[in-house]
Every structure is written in C-alpha cells, then in structure tokens.
Amino acid sequence: MSFTTASVHPNLQPRLPQSSSVESMFQSILQQMGQTHQQIADLRHECAELRLANQSLERQVRDGLQYGFHTSRTGTPGFMTPAPPSPQLRPKVSPFLTANNVIPNSLPPLSGGGHEYITHYRPSPLGDNALTTFSTGNREIPGFYVVIPAGGAGTRLWPLSREGHPKFLLDLTLKGRSLIQATWDRLIPLASPSRTTVVAGPAHIKPIQDQLPHLTPSNIFCEPGPKDSMAAIGLAAAVLEKRDPDAIIGSFAADHMISGDDAFLSAVAEAVEVAKRDYLVTIGIAPSHPSTGFGYIRLGEKLNQDGVPNARLVSSFKEKPDARTAAAYISTGKYRWNAGMFVTKATVLLDLLEEYKPEMAQGLRKIAEVWDDDASREAALRDIWPGLEKIPIDNAVAEPAASQGRVAVVPATFGWDDVGDFSSLADLLPAEANQPRILGDAHLVLTEQVAGGIVVPGSGRLITCLGVDDLVIVDMPDTLLVTTRARSQEVKRLVKKTKDAGWKQLL
Template sequence: MTPAIPGSPQLRAKSPFLSTPTQIIPTLTTTHHASPLGDNSLVVHPHPHRDIPGFYVVIPAGGAGTRLWPLSREDHPKFLLDLTLKGRSLIQATWDRLLPLTSPARTTIVAGPSHIKDIREQLPDLLPHNLMCEPGPKDSMAAIGLAAAVLARRDPDAVIGSFAADHMISGDEAFLSAVAEAVEVARKDYLVTIGIAPSHPSTGFGYVRLGDKVDIAEAPNARLVSSFKEKPDARTAAAYIATGKYRWNAGMFVTKASFLLQLLKEYKPEIHQGLMKIADAWDDEARKQKVLDEVWPTLEKIPIDNAVAEPAAAEGRVAVVPATFGWDDVGDFSSLADLLPAEANQPRILGDSNLVLTEQMAGGIVVPGSGRLITCLGVDDLVIVDMPDTLLVTTRARSQEVKRLVKKCRDAGWRNLL
C-alpha cells in the first residue's frame, strides 16, 4: 500500500509543541521519500519496486530523548515530533524510508504503553497485531528480542531488520541498497550491522572496526566485524578515522530471527527463556497480559550490542555492510541545528521564524514554541528552546549535557515538565 504523502491530515505528526500550516498537495501515485537533509523542499519521485520476500522491519520506538528536552518529553518523545517542519515525524519518516523493502504486513513497532495511541494515529497503515507494547523500558535487546521471538513463530524463515524510530537519514538509494545487501549476508547466518562512514571524529557515537571481507557474491561490500568500540574521546576518535578501518555504529541490525534467538540463547539464556515464554502466549489474548506482567519485569535491561553483538563478533559471527548514506541520531540540539537550513550568520529556527528577531547572532538554534517573540543580540551558538511551560538556554557546545538538567528537574519535583 502506498503511504499518504506529507501534508495529509491523516498522517501529519501531532506535536504538542510545534505546528506547521497544512499543505495542499495534489494526490500522487508515487511513493514519497523525504528530501535530503538540509533541503527544505518536498521531493516526490517514483521508486522501483524492490520488495524483499521474507524481510520484516522492526522499529523499536523507545527513549525519552532527554538531550532534546524540553522539546522532547517522556509522553511525546522526539520520534513523534516533526523536527524538519516537513509534515512528517521521525517515526513516519522511518516508516516511509523502509516501506519499499517490505510492506505494512511485515512492519512491526515495539513501543511503551504511553506512546501506543500516538503511533496508531501517525501510522494508520500499521496493522494492530504488529504494534507490540512493552510494559516497561528494558533497552534494545528485550524490545528487538521480543519482536524476533514473535515473528519467528509467524514465519520461521523471517529475516528481521531493526531500525531506530528517531534517526534521520539522507540518501535513500544508498540506504536501501545497504539494507538489501545486509539481508543477503544475514541469510548466511550472520548478525549484520550497517556501518556509517564517519564525517568527523565524533565522541557521541560508538564505532565498528572492519575486519576481513565476507565471501558472499550478493554482498560485495560486506566485512566481518573485528570489534565494537564504545564512544571514544576526541583523540581516540581521530585515530580511528585516520586508519580508515572504522565506521560509526548506527545501531541498525539485520539477521534471521531464528539466528538472533540462537545467539540470545547462548549469551543471555535468561532473556531468551523469558522472551520465548512471552512469545508462546503472544497470540493468546487470554494469557498474553498475565505472562507479560509476570516475565517482563524479570528481563535484564541491556542493549543488543552488549548482549549479543559484542560476544558474537569475537567469534566471527557478526558482519558489517559499510555504507555511504548520511545519518544522524539527532542526539542533541547541536546535531539538530546542523540538520536545519539557515541563512548566513543567522541561527537555525525550528518553528515560526516570524517569532525570532536577531542582530549579530550566528550558529545557534532557536525553538519559538510558546508563541512569544524571541529577540537576540550579539550572542553566537546559543540554544534557546522556549516552550509554554519551560525555557531552556544553553550553548551548542554543552547541548549534550541537557540530560543533567532533566535529572535536576526530576530531583527538584518538576517531573510534570519532563
């Protein structure tokens, strides 16, 4: 089914903080793809049919996006927001991007109970039985593992691809090609990640070290993963890039559902046992909630990287497809600013530009979310987020530390603003 194009009231992102005028766009028969990042135009073009049989998309939709507070909140996190003012939230853009490779029937979203209603509204083509509600946050291993366990019962040969709901990507063709190549590698019993070519020595991302080439004709770019590296300091990151052997770890994983469960059984048997028990009851409404309530709280909270990817890589069971598309996890206001258009010597503005007046201000980002006029004079690289109930002022250089303010707000009794 072809998704509705941006501007459709049916699929517009519903944000309590931002609003944009509804666009009137004629009905088209082509599939919509978001324009390259930084280009504020609307790009609509035909896309060749390239459905991959047996490929299932899993979109974990979790996290509160605390580094983007107070724009992103616990009950309405960044994946539900339209951060480019193009009429599509991040989760809608993720759906659009992956649909050419699969179908709504083979797209699953795993989310918390407080986000289920908004996801249903934003993605009306999502089938009810493909929206999986996790009772509480347990990090990526439990979320992806739950989807794998359920999908393996529905299709024992399923190949799943896990893609975060809140990342931004430019270069759709390169992205789709990398995923298709990863599927071919995954069919040979590998856990496959997609490695992003680093544009700078980032200290905010983990890294993947490339190993030997994988001898699979359909995947000429694939390599073994030599090792995973945690977020490095600036000097180490620069050294990584200088070798040419490292890629950013974007947290995208493609593998057979059965193979992921096999790895989980070997490395984290308690999680495997719990997820299999839940999956056994998943399609039985009379038992499902009872089993979830009993088992889910007992599962270890751990990322998929630490649970299975790192130990499997040490045994030569993890591969990487190096890719060239643009990628950003929109992890803070500084990275968000880089993704928004701006005139020379002007700040980026996320919202109504008529509410922002500046003189000699450059490099920053302003979010006029309260409806008040914001005026700035002679200050560079500031982050100003003005919401109806909260005002945040910091610098781009310290935007990674916003989560510290979130903790202070919680400790001070301002949880209602989080």
Template sequence: MTTPGSSAMPAGQASVENMFQSILSLLQQSARQQDIAELKNECSELRQANVSLERQVREGSLTNGHGHRTPGFMTPAAPSSPQLRAKSPFLTPAIPASISSLSTTQVHHPSPLGDNVLQSFSYGNRDIPGFYVVIPAGGAGTRLWPLSREGHPKFLLDLTLKGRSLIQATWDRLLPLTSAARTTIVAGPSHVKSIGEQLPDLLPENLFCEPGPKDSMAAIGLAAAILARRDPDAVIGSFAADHMISGDEAFLSGVAEAVEVARNDYLVTIGIAPSHPSTGFGYIRLGEKLLLNEAPNARLVESFKEKPDARTAAAYMSTGRYRWNAGMFVTKAAFLLRLLKEYRPEMAEGLEKIGEVWDNVTKRQAVLDEIWPSLEKIPIDNAVAEPAAAEGRVAVVPATFGWDDVGDFSSLTDLLPAEANQPRILGDSSLVLTDQVAGGIVVPGSGRLISCLGVDDLVIVDMPDCLLVTTRARSQEVKRIVKKAKDAGWKQLL
C-alpha cells in the same frame, strides 16, 4: 633677504614642490580608496557566493564535481510534505500519513562519505520476500528537552519541518523493501496511541507494546520471538525510530545487501562512514572481507568499540578501518534467538515464552506480567553482538549514506537550513528577530517573539511551560538539567 650661495628655495619652486606633494598624496589616498573598494567588492561577492552555496545545499542541488549529488548531513533526504511548511515540530493526526513510495527510476550513486571501493549492490525487485522491519520506538530523548518529553519523545516530532515525524520518515524509508504487513513497531504503553495516529497503515497486530523499558535487547528480542513464531524463516531488520538518513537509495541498497548476508547465518550491522572524529558514537572495527558473491561489500566485524575520547576517535579515523555503530541490525529471527540462548539463556527462555502466547490475547497479559519484570535490561550490543563478534559471527556492510541520530541540539542545528550568518530556526521564523547573531538554534514554541542581539551559538528553546537557554558546546549536557528538574519536583515538565 637671501644672500648669494644661500640654499633657500625660490618661492616659485617651493610652490611647485608643494603642488607635487599634494598631487602625490591625493593619488595615494585614491589608491587606498580603490583598494578598499575592491576589497569591499570581493567581500560582497563572497557573501553572495556563500548565500548561493547555502541555498544550493538546502535545495539539494549541490554536486560533488562528478555529477553526483552530495549527500552530507545538512539536508537529509525526506519524503515530500503534503503541506508547504509546518509551523511547528509537533504534528497532529490531521497531517496525511501515507505518501507514494520512492520512484523505481532513481539511480544509486555511491557516496564520497564511504569506502571508495564499495560497489553499488544490485537488487532487483525492491520488495524482499521474508524480510520484516522492526522499529524500536523508545526513550525520551532527554538531550532534546524541553522539545522532547517522556509523553511526546523526539521520534514523534517533525524535526525538519517537512510535515513528517522521525518515525513516519523511518516508516516511509523502509516500506519499499517490505510492506505494511511486515513492518512492526515495539513501543511503550504511553506512545501506542500517538504512533497509531501518525501511522494509520500500521496493522494493530504489528504494534508490540512492551510493558516497560528494558533497553534494546528486550525490545528487539520480543519482536524476534513473535515473528519467529509467525514465520520461522523470517529475516528481521531493526532500525531506530528517531534517526535521520540522507541518501535513501544507498540506504536501501545497504539494507538489501545486509539481508543477503543474514541469510548465511550472520548477525549483520550496517557501519556508517565517519565524517568526523565523534566522541558521541560507538565504533565498529572492520575485519576481513566475507567474499560472498551476493554481498560484495560485506566484512566480518573484528570488534565493537565504546564511545572514545577525541584523541582515540581521531586515531580510529586515520586508519580507515572504523565505522560508526548506528545500532542497525539485520539477521534471521531464529538465529538471533539462538545467539541469545547461548549468551543470555534466561532472557532467551523468557522471550520465547512470551512469543509463544503473544497472538493469544487471553493468555498474553498474564505471561507478560510474570516474565517481563524479570528480564535483564541490556543493549543488544552487549548482550549478543560483542560476544558473537569475538567468534566471527557478526558481519558489517559499510554504508554509503549520511546518518545522524539527532542526539542533541548541536547535531539538530547542523541538520537545519539557515540564512547566512543566522541561527537555525525550528518553527515559525516570523517569531524570531536577530541582530549580529550567528550560529545556534532557536525553537519558538510558545508563540511569543524571541529577540536576540549580539550572541552566537546559543540554544534557545521557548516552550509554553518552560524555557531552555544554553550553548551548542554544552548541548550534550542538557540531560543534567532534566535530572535537576526531576529532583526539584518539576516532573510534570518532563
């Protein structure tokens, strides 16, 4: 019983207060649920947008806001494949090797990857008279082991599953500027048969077999010595067999401009606009413009830089005066031999002796056996490019195309398409099951099922005879495992 003046609340008023509290609580809970629902809806829309974006990138339909296709490194332009989808990166001779050349109606748009002031170099007829292509095809690609082996290196593999190997794609890409009669390949004895099977249009006399690996100077110098004998005015362009290019029109334009510069007695390289401060590539420092009417973008090379650390690479990018060194060189064959005679006279003398007898099959082998083992093993950069640059004899054409040397599984991962929050798969995707797995790459090469649960950014290469498991962050170090396998007696797997 309450007394007069008591603060006790009447029963009816208490029940009304409780009711309002309940209503307020329900409203707050409803608001929270609505917020959560809206958040979930936004997340769902973002996921759908991301999937759509990745699909556009894979299909090459993404534009940069100005109506130009974005080149990027996700989907390098490659020839269409005669088959819908290859199930393995290992090609067989049964795959048709000839495809139609690029349409002449395509238009080149400078890429945002490059220098904004670059002009689109106008070259009339695609075929450049007197221009010879040299494709050095060497190396085992040890950082892509066990996918790439000494007997079947990465340039023989179809790393985009489009039905063409890297060397076939290189051949296809350069053919519009030259012809099969002026396209040559330098390779070792163990790869001659496979190259011939993959490139049936390659003339036998244009496949130069080097007795043993002597690095890029000997390989390119051998081709220069042979071609200078066949055509004293030959302009040669050296392009690695195992690189990927996106933006074929920009590539062809850059090479054509480099040929014009080379005719003025320069050793010309093509500088790739860096997309990130890479520590895995060498760099070129741009010098003054050459001011050649026929080559508006060409500059002198001020210097070549070795692979830098991360801080130095970032400093290079901030200046805007550096390009990646992709090892592409264009020059007169006779001019290259002249440079070599100045900086490496013994090597030049040996290569010219080989060139003199190369097309005489009865004399070739004896001269090779005598001279080749004594040739210096040295890259073209160290042998002639660096000293010639110091004397103002090396030029660079800044590139406006995307490029990657596919040097390890991490870079290969970036070049393959993938579903949202899924690893890239090089091979038959039905052989890979994943749950809560993001990033990384899986190569199902053994034919058995690979299942992954709750792991991110792994590299899993499952071959019939061995298995590699590492992380993308350590993929540059795969060659260490290759060395250990060799030391442990597993040479048959290398």
C-alpha cells in the same frame, strides 16, 4: 683574552673527567634526546589532528558553497560553530524527506519490474575500503520484516522532547512528517505494511497509531516497561519467529534521519543476503569526522562470498571514544560509525541470545508462544517482563558474537544522523547566512548581530536576541532552556536536576 695549555701553571691544568662522570653525562644527553623525540612525536600527532580538522573545515565550506549556503551545512560559519556531532546529512538529496505527506507506495520503483536490475555504486570516503557494485531488484525484499523500536524520551532534546511526547513523534526538520513517519516512509517499500512492525511503550501506542494509520494493529508490540534495545528487538524477533520461522528481521530506530535512498537500499539488501548465511549483520556508516558521540565498528576481513561484495566480518565494537582516539580511528580507515542497525534471521538472533543470555531468550519465547491470546499475553508479560535484564543488544549479543566471528558489517555511505541533541538538530534546519536556525514560527524571533545557534519559539511569545552567538534557546509554555551548542550534549544533566528538584510534571 685567551690562554694556551703551555701558558697555564701545571697545578691549574684542567683535570679529565672520571669515567663515571662521562657515563652520567651521556645518560643525561640520551635522556634529553628521548624527551625531545617524544615532544616531536606529540607535535606530529597534533599536526595530524590539525590537518584532519582543516580538511573537515575545507570540505564543509566547499559543500556549503555547492549547496548555495555560506556555511558547512545550512548557514553557520564553521569558525563560529563547533564541529557537528553527526555526518553530512542533506535532506534535499533524499526523495524520502519531502515536504509532502507522500504515500510510500507512490515512490518510483528502482527498476521496471521483471528481471531488470539497477546497480548502485557509491565510493567510500575511506580509500582502502571502497564499495563495489551491488545489484538490487524491486524495492520490496521477500521474507524481510522491518522492526522499528520506538523508545526513549530524547532527554538531550528536552524540553522540546518529553517522556509523553518523545522526539520520534515530533517534526524536527519542518518537513511535515515526524521522525517515525519519515522512518515508516523510508522502510515501507522494503517490507510493505504487512511486514512492518513497531515496538513501543504503553504511553506511546495511541500516538503512534494516530501518526501511522496504515500500521496493522497486530504489528505493534507493546512492551510493559523500558528494558533497553535487547528486550524490545528480542520481543519482536520472538513473535515474528513464531509467525514465520524463516523471517529475516531488520531493526531501525524510529528517531534517526537518513538521506541517500539508493545507498540505503543497497546496504539493506546486501545485509539481508548476508543474514541468509546465518550472520548477525550490522550496517556501518562512513564517518565524516572524528565524532565522540557515536560508537565505532572496527572492520575485519572481507567475507569473500558470492553475492555480498562489500560485507566484512566485524573485528570488534568500540564504545564512544575521546577526541584523540576518534581521530586515530578515522586515520586508519578501518572504522565505521555504529548506527545500531541490525539485520538477521529471527531464529539466529534468539539462538545467539539463548547462548549468551539464556534466561532472556527463554522468557521472550514464552511470551511469544501466547502472544495471540490477549489474556495469556498479559499474564505472561506481567510475570516474565519485569525479570528480564535491561541491556542493549550490542552488549547482550553483538559484542560476544563478534569475538567469535559471527557478526558481519555492510559498509555504507548514505547520510545518517541520530538527531541526538540541539546542535545536530540545528544542522538539519535551514537558515539565512549568519543567522540562528529557527524551529517554529520565524516571526516570533528577532535578532541583531546574532550568528549560529538554534531558537525554538514554542511558547508563542516573542524572543529577541542581541549580540549572542551559537545559543540554544528553547522557549516552551511551561519552561525555558538556554545553553550553548557546544554544551548541548549535557542537557540530560539538567533533566536529572529538574527531576531531583521535584519538577517531574515537566519531564
């Protein structure tokens, strides 16, 4: 049934809405449209994140097929294992990560000597920041001093890593070399033993000397107690400044893994060239996925100086972001992972420290003045060291200097991993398809319908698993850890609980 206007009683004619009602109606419509636009924007953002995740998964599958595996890196299907917290590191690619205990000086030189040069070109995966050719001569870099800070207990790898025997002393990749030995092998061609130094605590001096027999005793600097990276690197800088006022130092952690020797050498050599121009220089790692476990470096303008084609100013340093922020960083193509590698003149570092943390700079230089006299050194360390501020080098020097345009970054594309937890460790170990990785004697692990994960049979007893995926099982003689790869970053919370419960002998 329908009605026309003519057939309706005059008193029943519809009334036109008042102007205020019309305005209210339009406001409601505009509000709903705004909400719809916001929902569409959110959906687009989520779709962009899904595309990134799909691209990462496709790349991992492709890389797995290329290397003869069924997995993203070493065997676990990508849909079963969380995204790895570190970049694609393939130890097989690097001659520094071999099963032999290779004498570092036996590694083949990159050039035949004389005035021959080899150029290395590694395209960046970040599109608009492609790297250009950088020329390097022989491996050794004159005037360059290596500093290896060897500290921390590696609490995310507990109970495998302990305070008395931390992760840098362990062979975590079944290559026959501990992490600090691999770091030594990688860096010794650049500086020779006479210019390679280690900073460590009293409990680790003897084990380090045992593992690095060619380390000159005068080149191991003992810090009385942990004061974070600024004090450790600053101590080495102060001592080296006194020994050689023109020293250029490079700080590289003892417990990181690197593959791609050509790209690594090129990045360090370029960083040294930039450091000669009085910059504090860091090396930025090309991110392979939006990691929430690493800090980030925002790339600034290019230096546009002769001899350093890839170097840029650091716009800013960013703390570890959440997943959405990390994805946004990656999408811009302007961010690199902060691996904590710094190259600079010793004098420049201490002068920056004098400007931002004068008490620390003065204290470290006082210690360095008496370093070569045993009695005076012990007295200075006893009087000065406890009063030094405990602060990372990023917060003490790098961040304030970057805001003044005094920090540069050399983008690099070599594989890098800080082996920060059992999930990243699992990615470095070989495994059969759909099987867990095993760090230790594989005969002590029996599984049925088990995929992914990592098992450490450290106690010597048999470990059997049935129908569980992506577990972390660390069986040591005095304690057992069971968790999942997805929560392996949280192991340090258990370490704190263990300490609070009175089990300090297990730490």
